[in-house]
Amino acid sequence: MLKRLFPHPVLSIVLTLVWLALVNKVTVGNLILGGVLGVFVPMFTGPYWPRRAKVGGPFRVIEYLLIVLWDILVANVEVALIVMFKRNENIRSHWITVPLELTSPEAITVLAGTITMTPGTVSTMLAADGGSILVHCLHTDDPDEVRDTIKSRYEWRLKEIFQ
DSSP states (O other), X not given: OHHHHOSSHHHHHHHHHHXXXXXXXXXXXXXXXXXXXXXXXXXXXXXXXXXXXXXXXXXXXXXXXXXHHHHHHHHHHHHHHHHHHOOGGGOOOEEEEEEOOOOOHHHHHHHHHHHHHSTTEEEEEEXXXXXEEEEEESSOSOHHHHHHHHIIIIIHHHHHHHO
């Protein structure tokens, strides 16, 4: 009974919190409406989620989030410096193919989102077989280093979290 009412309990909590953040006011009515959304949306969408991703280790997730936040901060400064001080002819953009060891669709999605959220890089395409992702880098002297950084900083952590 509880499993049918809360097929995705974490999603229920997240939806409730997102609702409260959207209305920007915590009242009893908003809390009740957020709770109703948190119960009914996962209940109605549950059949479309045949298997749930297994997320292991909350400390690994927190570590990953902190690393991504730090990288976003550093990349913002780097991109600002490139835009302000590099001449167009000195900017070396590259398309980089990053081979993936990840097999979980959720992990690949988080990796692609992480790459895109980090200023200066954009994930543009996933190979049809899911074996690699195409990334555009605003400026780099060494595309192999960018690929290796993505694999060493993000991919192996996501592999530990999702697999």
